[in-house]
Amino acid sequence: MTAELLNGREIAKDYRAGLQEEVEKLKTQGVVPNLTVVIVGNDGASLSYVRSKNKAAEKIGMESAIVHLPEETSEDEVLQKIDELNNDDSVSGILVQVPLPEQVDENKVLEAIAPHKDVDGFSPVNIGRLYTGQRTFVPCTPLGIMELLKHTGSLEGKTVAVVGRSHIVGQPVAKLLTNENATVTLMHSRTKDMVAQLKNFEVVVSAVGKPGLISGKDLKEGAIVIDVGNTVVDDKLVGDVDFESAKEVASYITPVPGGVGPLTITMVLNNTLLAAKWHNGFE
16 A cells, blocks of 8 residues: 555645635735735744745735844843734735744733734734633644645544643644544643554544654555645655655555645645634625
């Protein structure tokens, strides 16, 4: 068996085409979605990622802006900028690029974003709404994972191992999978014999950031493998899963890069569109 590749770039391209149609419809109603990204400092990787979000938004017809603050910017100054954006009706969605400099409390800044503009879905208000089944912005990487999994068939009744319990990926994707009637086990660094247990699962989602954590011999024959790992090793981006061995066992597998990553940016655009619609009473 050789796994079918879940090509995130192609899936994202199709999804963004649909978003572009929605943006054009919204423009006819006088509403232009706007994504504004705040970055503090000059980290090269962060700047590159922010610019890619900016370009992606503009490519589908959205307005996009980057607020680039100096490395030495104080926490109060960052919070003041967030407050300005919260009160700017032309801004649909606000995203703060992390990490932030040490003098700025990341949690305080993320919590300062108005929930109706929190397109990352990290606000405690939006996380609470997710877990209570209310309308909300779902964190972008989990939302992208679910879009990839749609291309593998129904998840109902499937056994799923989610490896990694972060509030950004592991926990929310476990909730979304449960909503699809999958049976989910959330694994982490304290799980006994974690890798040895993976042969029991039909779907494996790994979001740890530990290269080579999982190989083909650890997987159930025909498993669906979603690799969220994103680590630079010898100037190459690698995932948690040894792709070459895993693809000979799995039925579907994501590459790194080119798997989950393109869908994460796509779901930032998706949430920005929703923010514009909801704020203007269109949904």
